[in-house]
Amino acid sequence: MNKPLRIAAIAAACAVASATVYGAGVAGAGQSTANSTHEPYNIGLLTRDIDTYYGTTQDADGVYQASPDSPYAKDLARIDADAKRYIDQVARKAQHDKHGKKPAVVFDIDDTLLLSLDYEKKNNYGYDSATWAAYVDKADRPEVFGSPELVRYAAKKGVTVFYNSGLSEAQRTAAVTNLKKVGADVNLDAEHMFLKDTANPPAYLSHCATPGAWKCTTVQFKSATRKHIEDLGYDIVANFGDQYSDLEGGYADRTYKLPNPTYFVD
Numbered sequence: 001m002n003k004p005l006r007i008a009a010i011a012a013a014c015a016v017a018s019a020t021v022y023g024a025g026v027a028g029a030g031q032s033t034a035n036s037t038h039e040p041y042n043i044g045l046l047t048r049d050i051d052t053y054y055g056t057t058q059d060a061d062g063v064y065q066a067s068p069d070s071p072y073a074k075d076l077a078r079i080d081a082d083a084k085r086y087i088d089q090v091a092r093k094a095q096h097d098k099h100g101k102k103p104a105v106v107f108d109i110d111d112t113l114l115l116s117l118d119y120e121k122k123n124n125y126g127y128d129s130a131t132w133a134a135y136v137d138k139a140d141r142p143e144v145f146g147s148p149e150l151v152r153y154a155a156k157k158g159v160t161v162f163y164n165s166g167l168s169e170a171q172r173t174a175a176v177t178n179l180k181k182v183g184a185d186v187n188l189d190a191e192h193m194f195l196k197d198t199a200n201p202p203a204y205l206s207h208c209a210t211p212g213a214w215k216c217t218t219v220q221f222k223s224a225t226r227k228h229i230e231d232l233g234y235d236i237v238a239n240f241g242d243q244y245s246d247l248e249g250g251y252a253d254r255t256y257k258l259p260n261p262t263y264f265v266d
Contacts, residue, residue, distance in 0.1 A: 108241035143182035223249025
């Protein structure tokens, strides 16, 4: 996962809270509003709000976990329920349209299927490539509530599942192992799981990547991958991701933005 804009997460995560809790001219304890009409949301309060949203607790092994009764879990449940209703409609339509493209869904992986809350908390919502790689390689992240079940649900309904992730090709084995652990054991082969291969990028990324020279933005990489999937004869009926950059660029009939207030990837 490439997360170059961790600082931007502070603004992105609580833009609404910033507007409603700290409007212009409202001072916090011990603070003056003089010449401070654009003061950002206080980072200490922000991290507290993130913990409240996730219902963050540490388990017996010291791992930070989200609560299944948290606002985060409830938001995910609403998204999943809507997605299942939509997948049902798509599956019924596909049964009667034998000559159309095959329906497919596309899932991001990080914080769409596998939750990295423990890494975020222990790294103060920062990012370091070496510690992130070690964390991914442990292949022990918990599920994003409901998402692995949604993967299985789509497959059961005859909708083909693909994965479109910024994880590197070197992290493929860990990603597959972890997805199996959380129950997203569907189509975990190279034909259905597209990862970032900077050394040997596929031909459909030639507009922004050549061997050893990767210049693709997240939107370019992910949208071109979705176009490639559609060129294979599929109609991507739904695209799931926790970042807007997972979803922008077209080549999906419907998009589902999963909540993630801990970082922002453009």
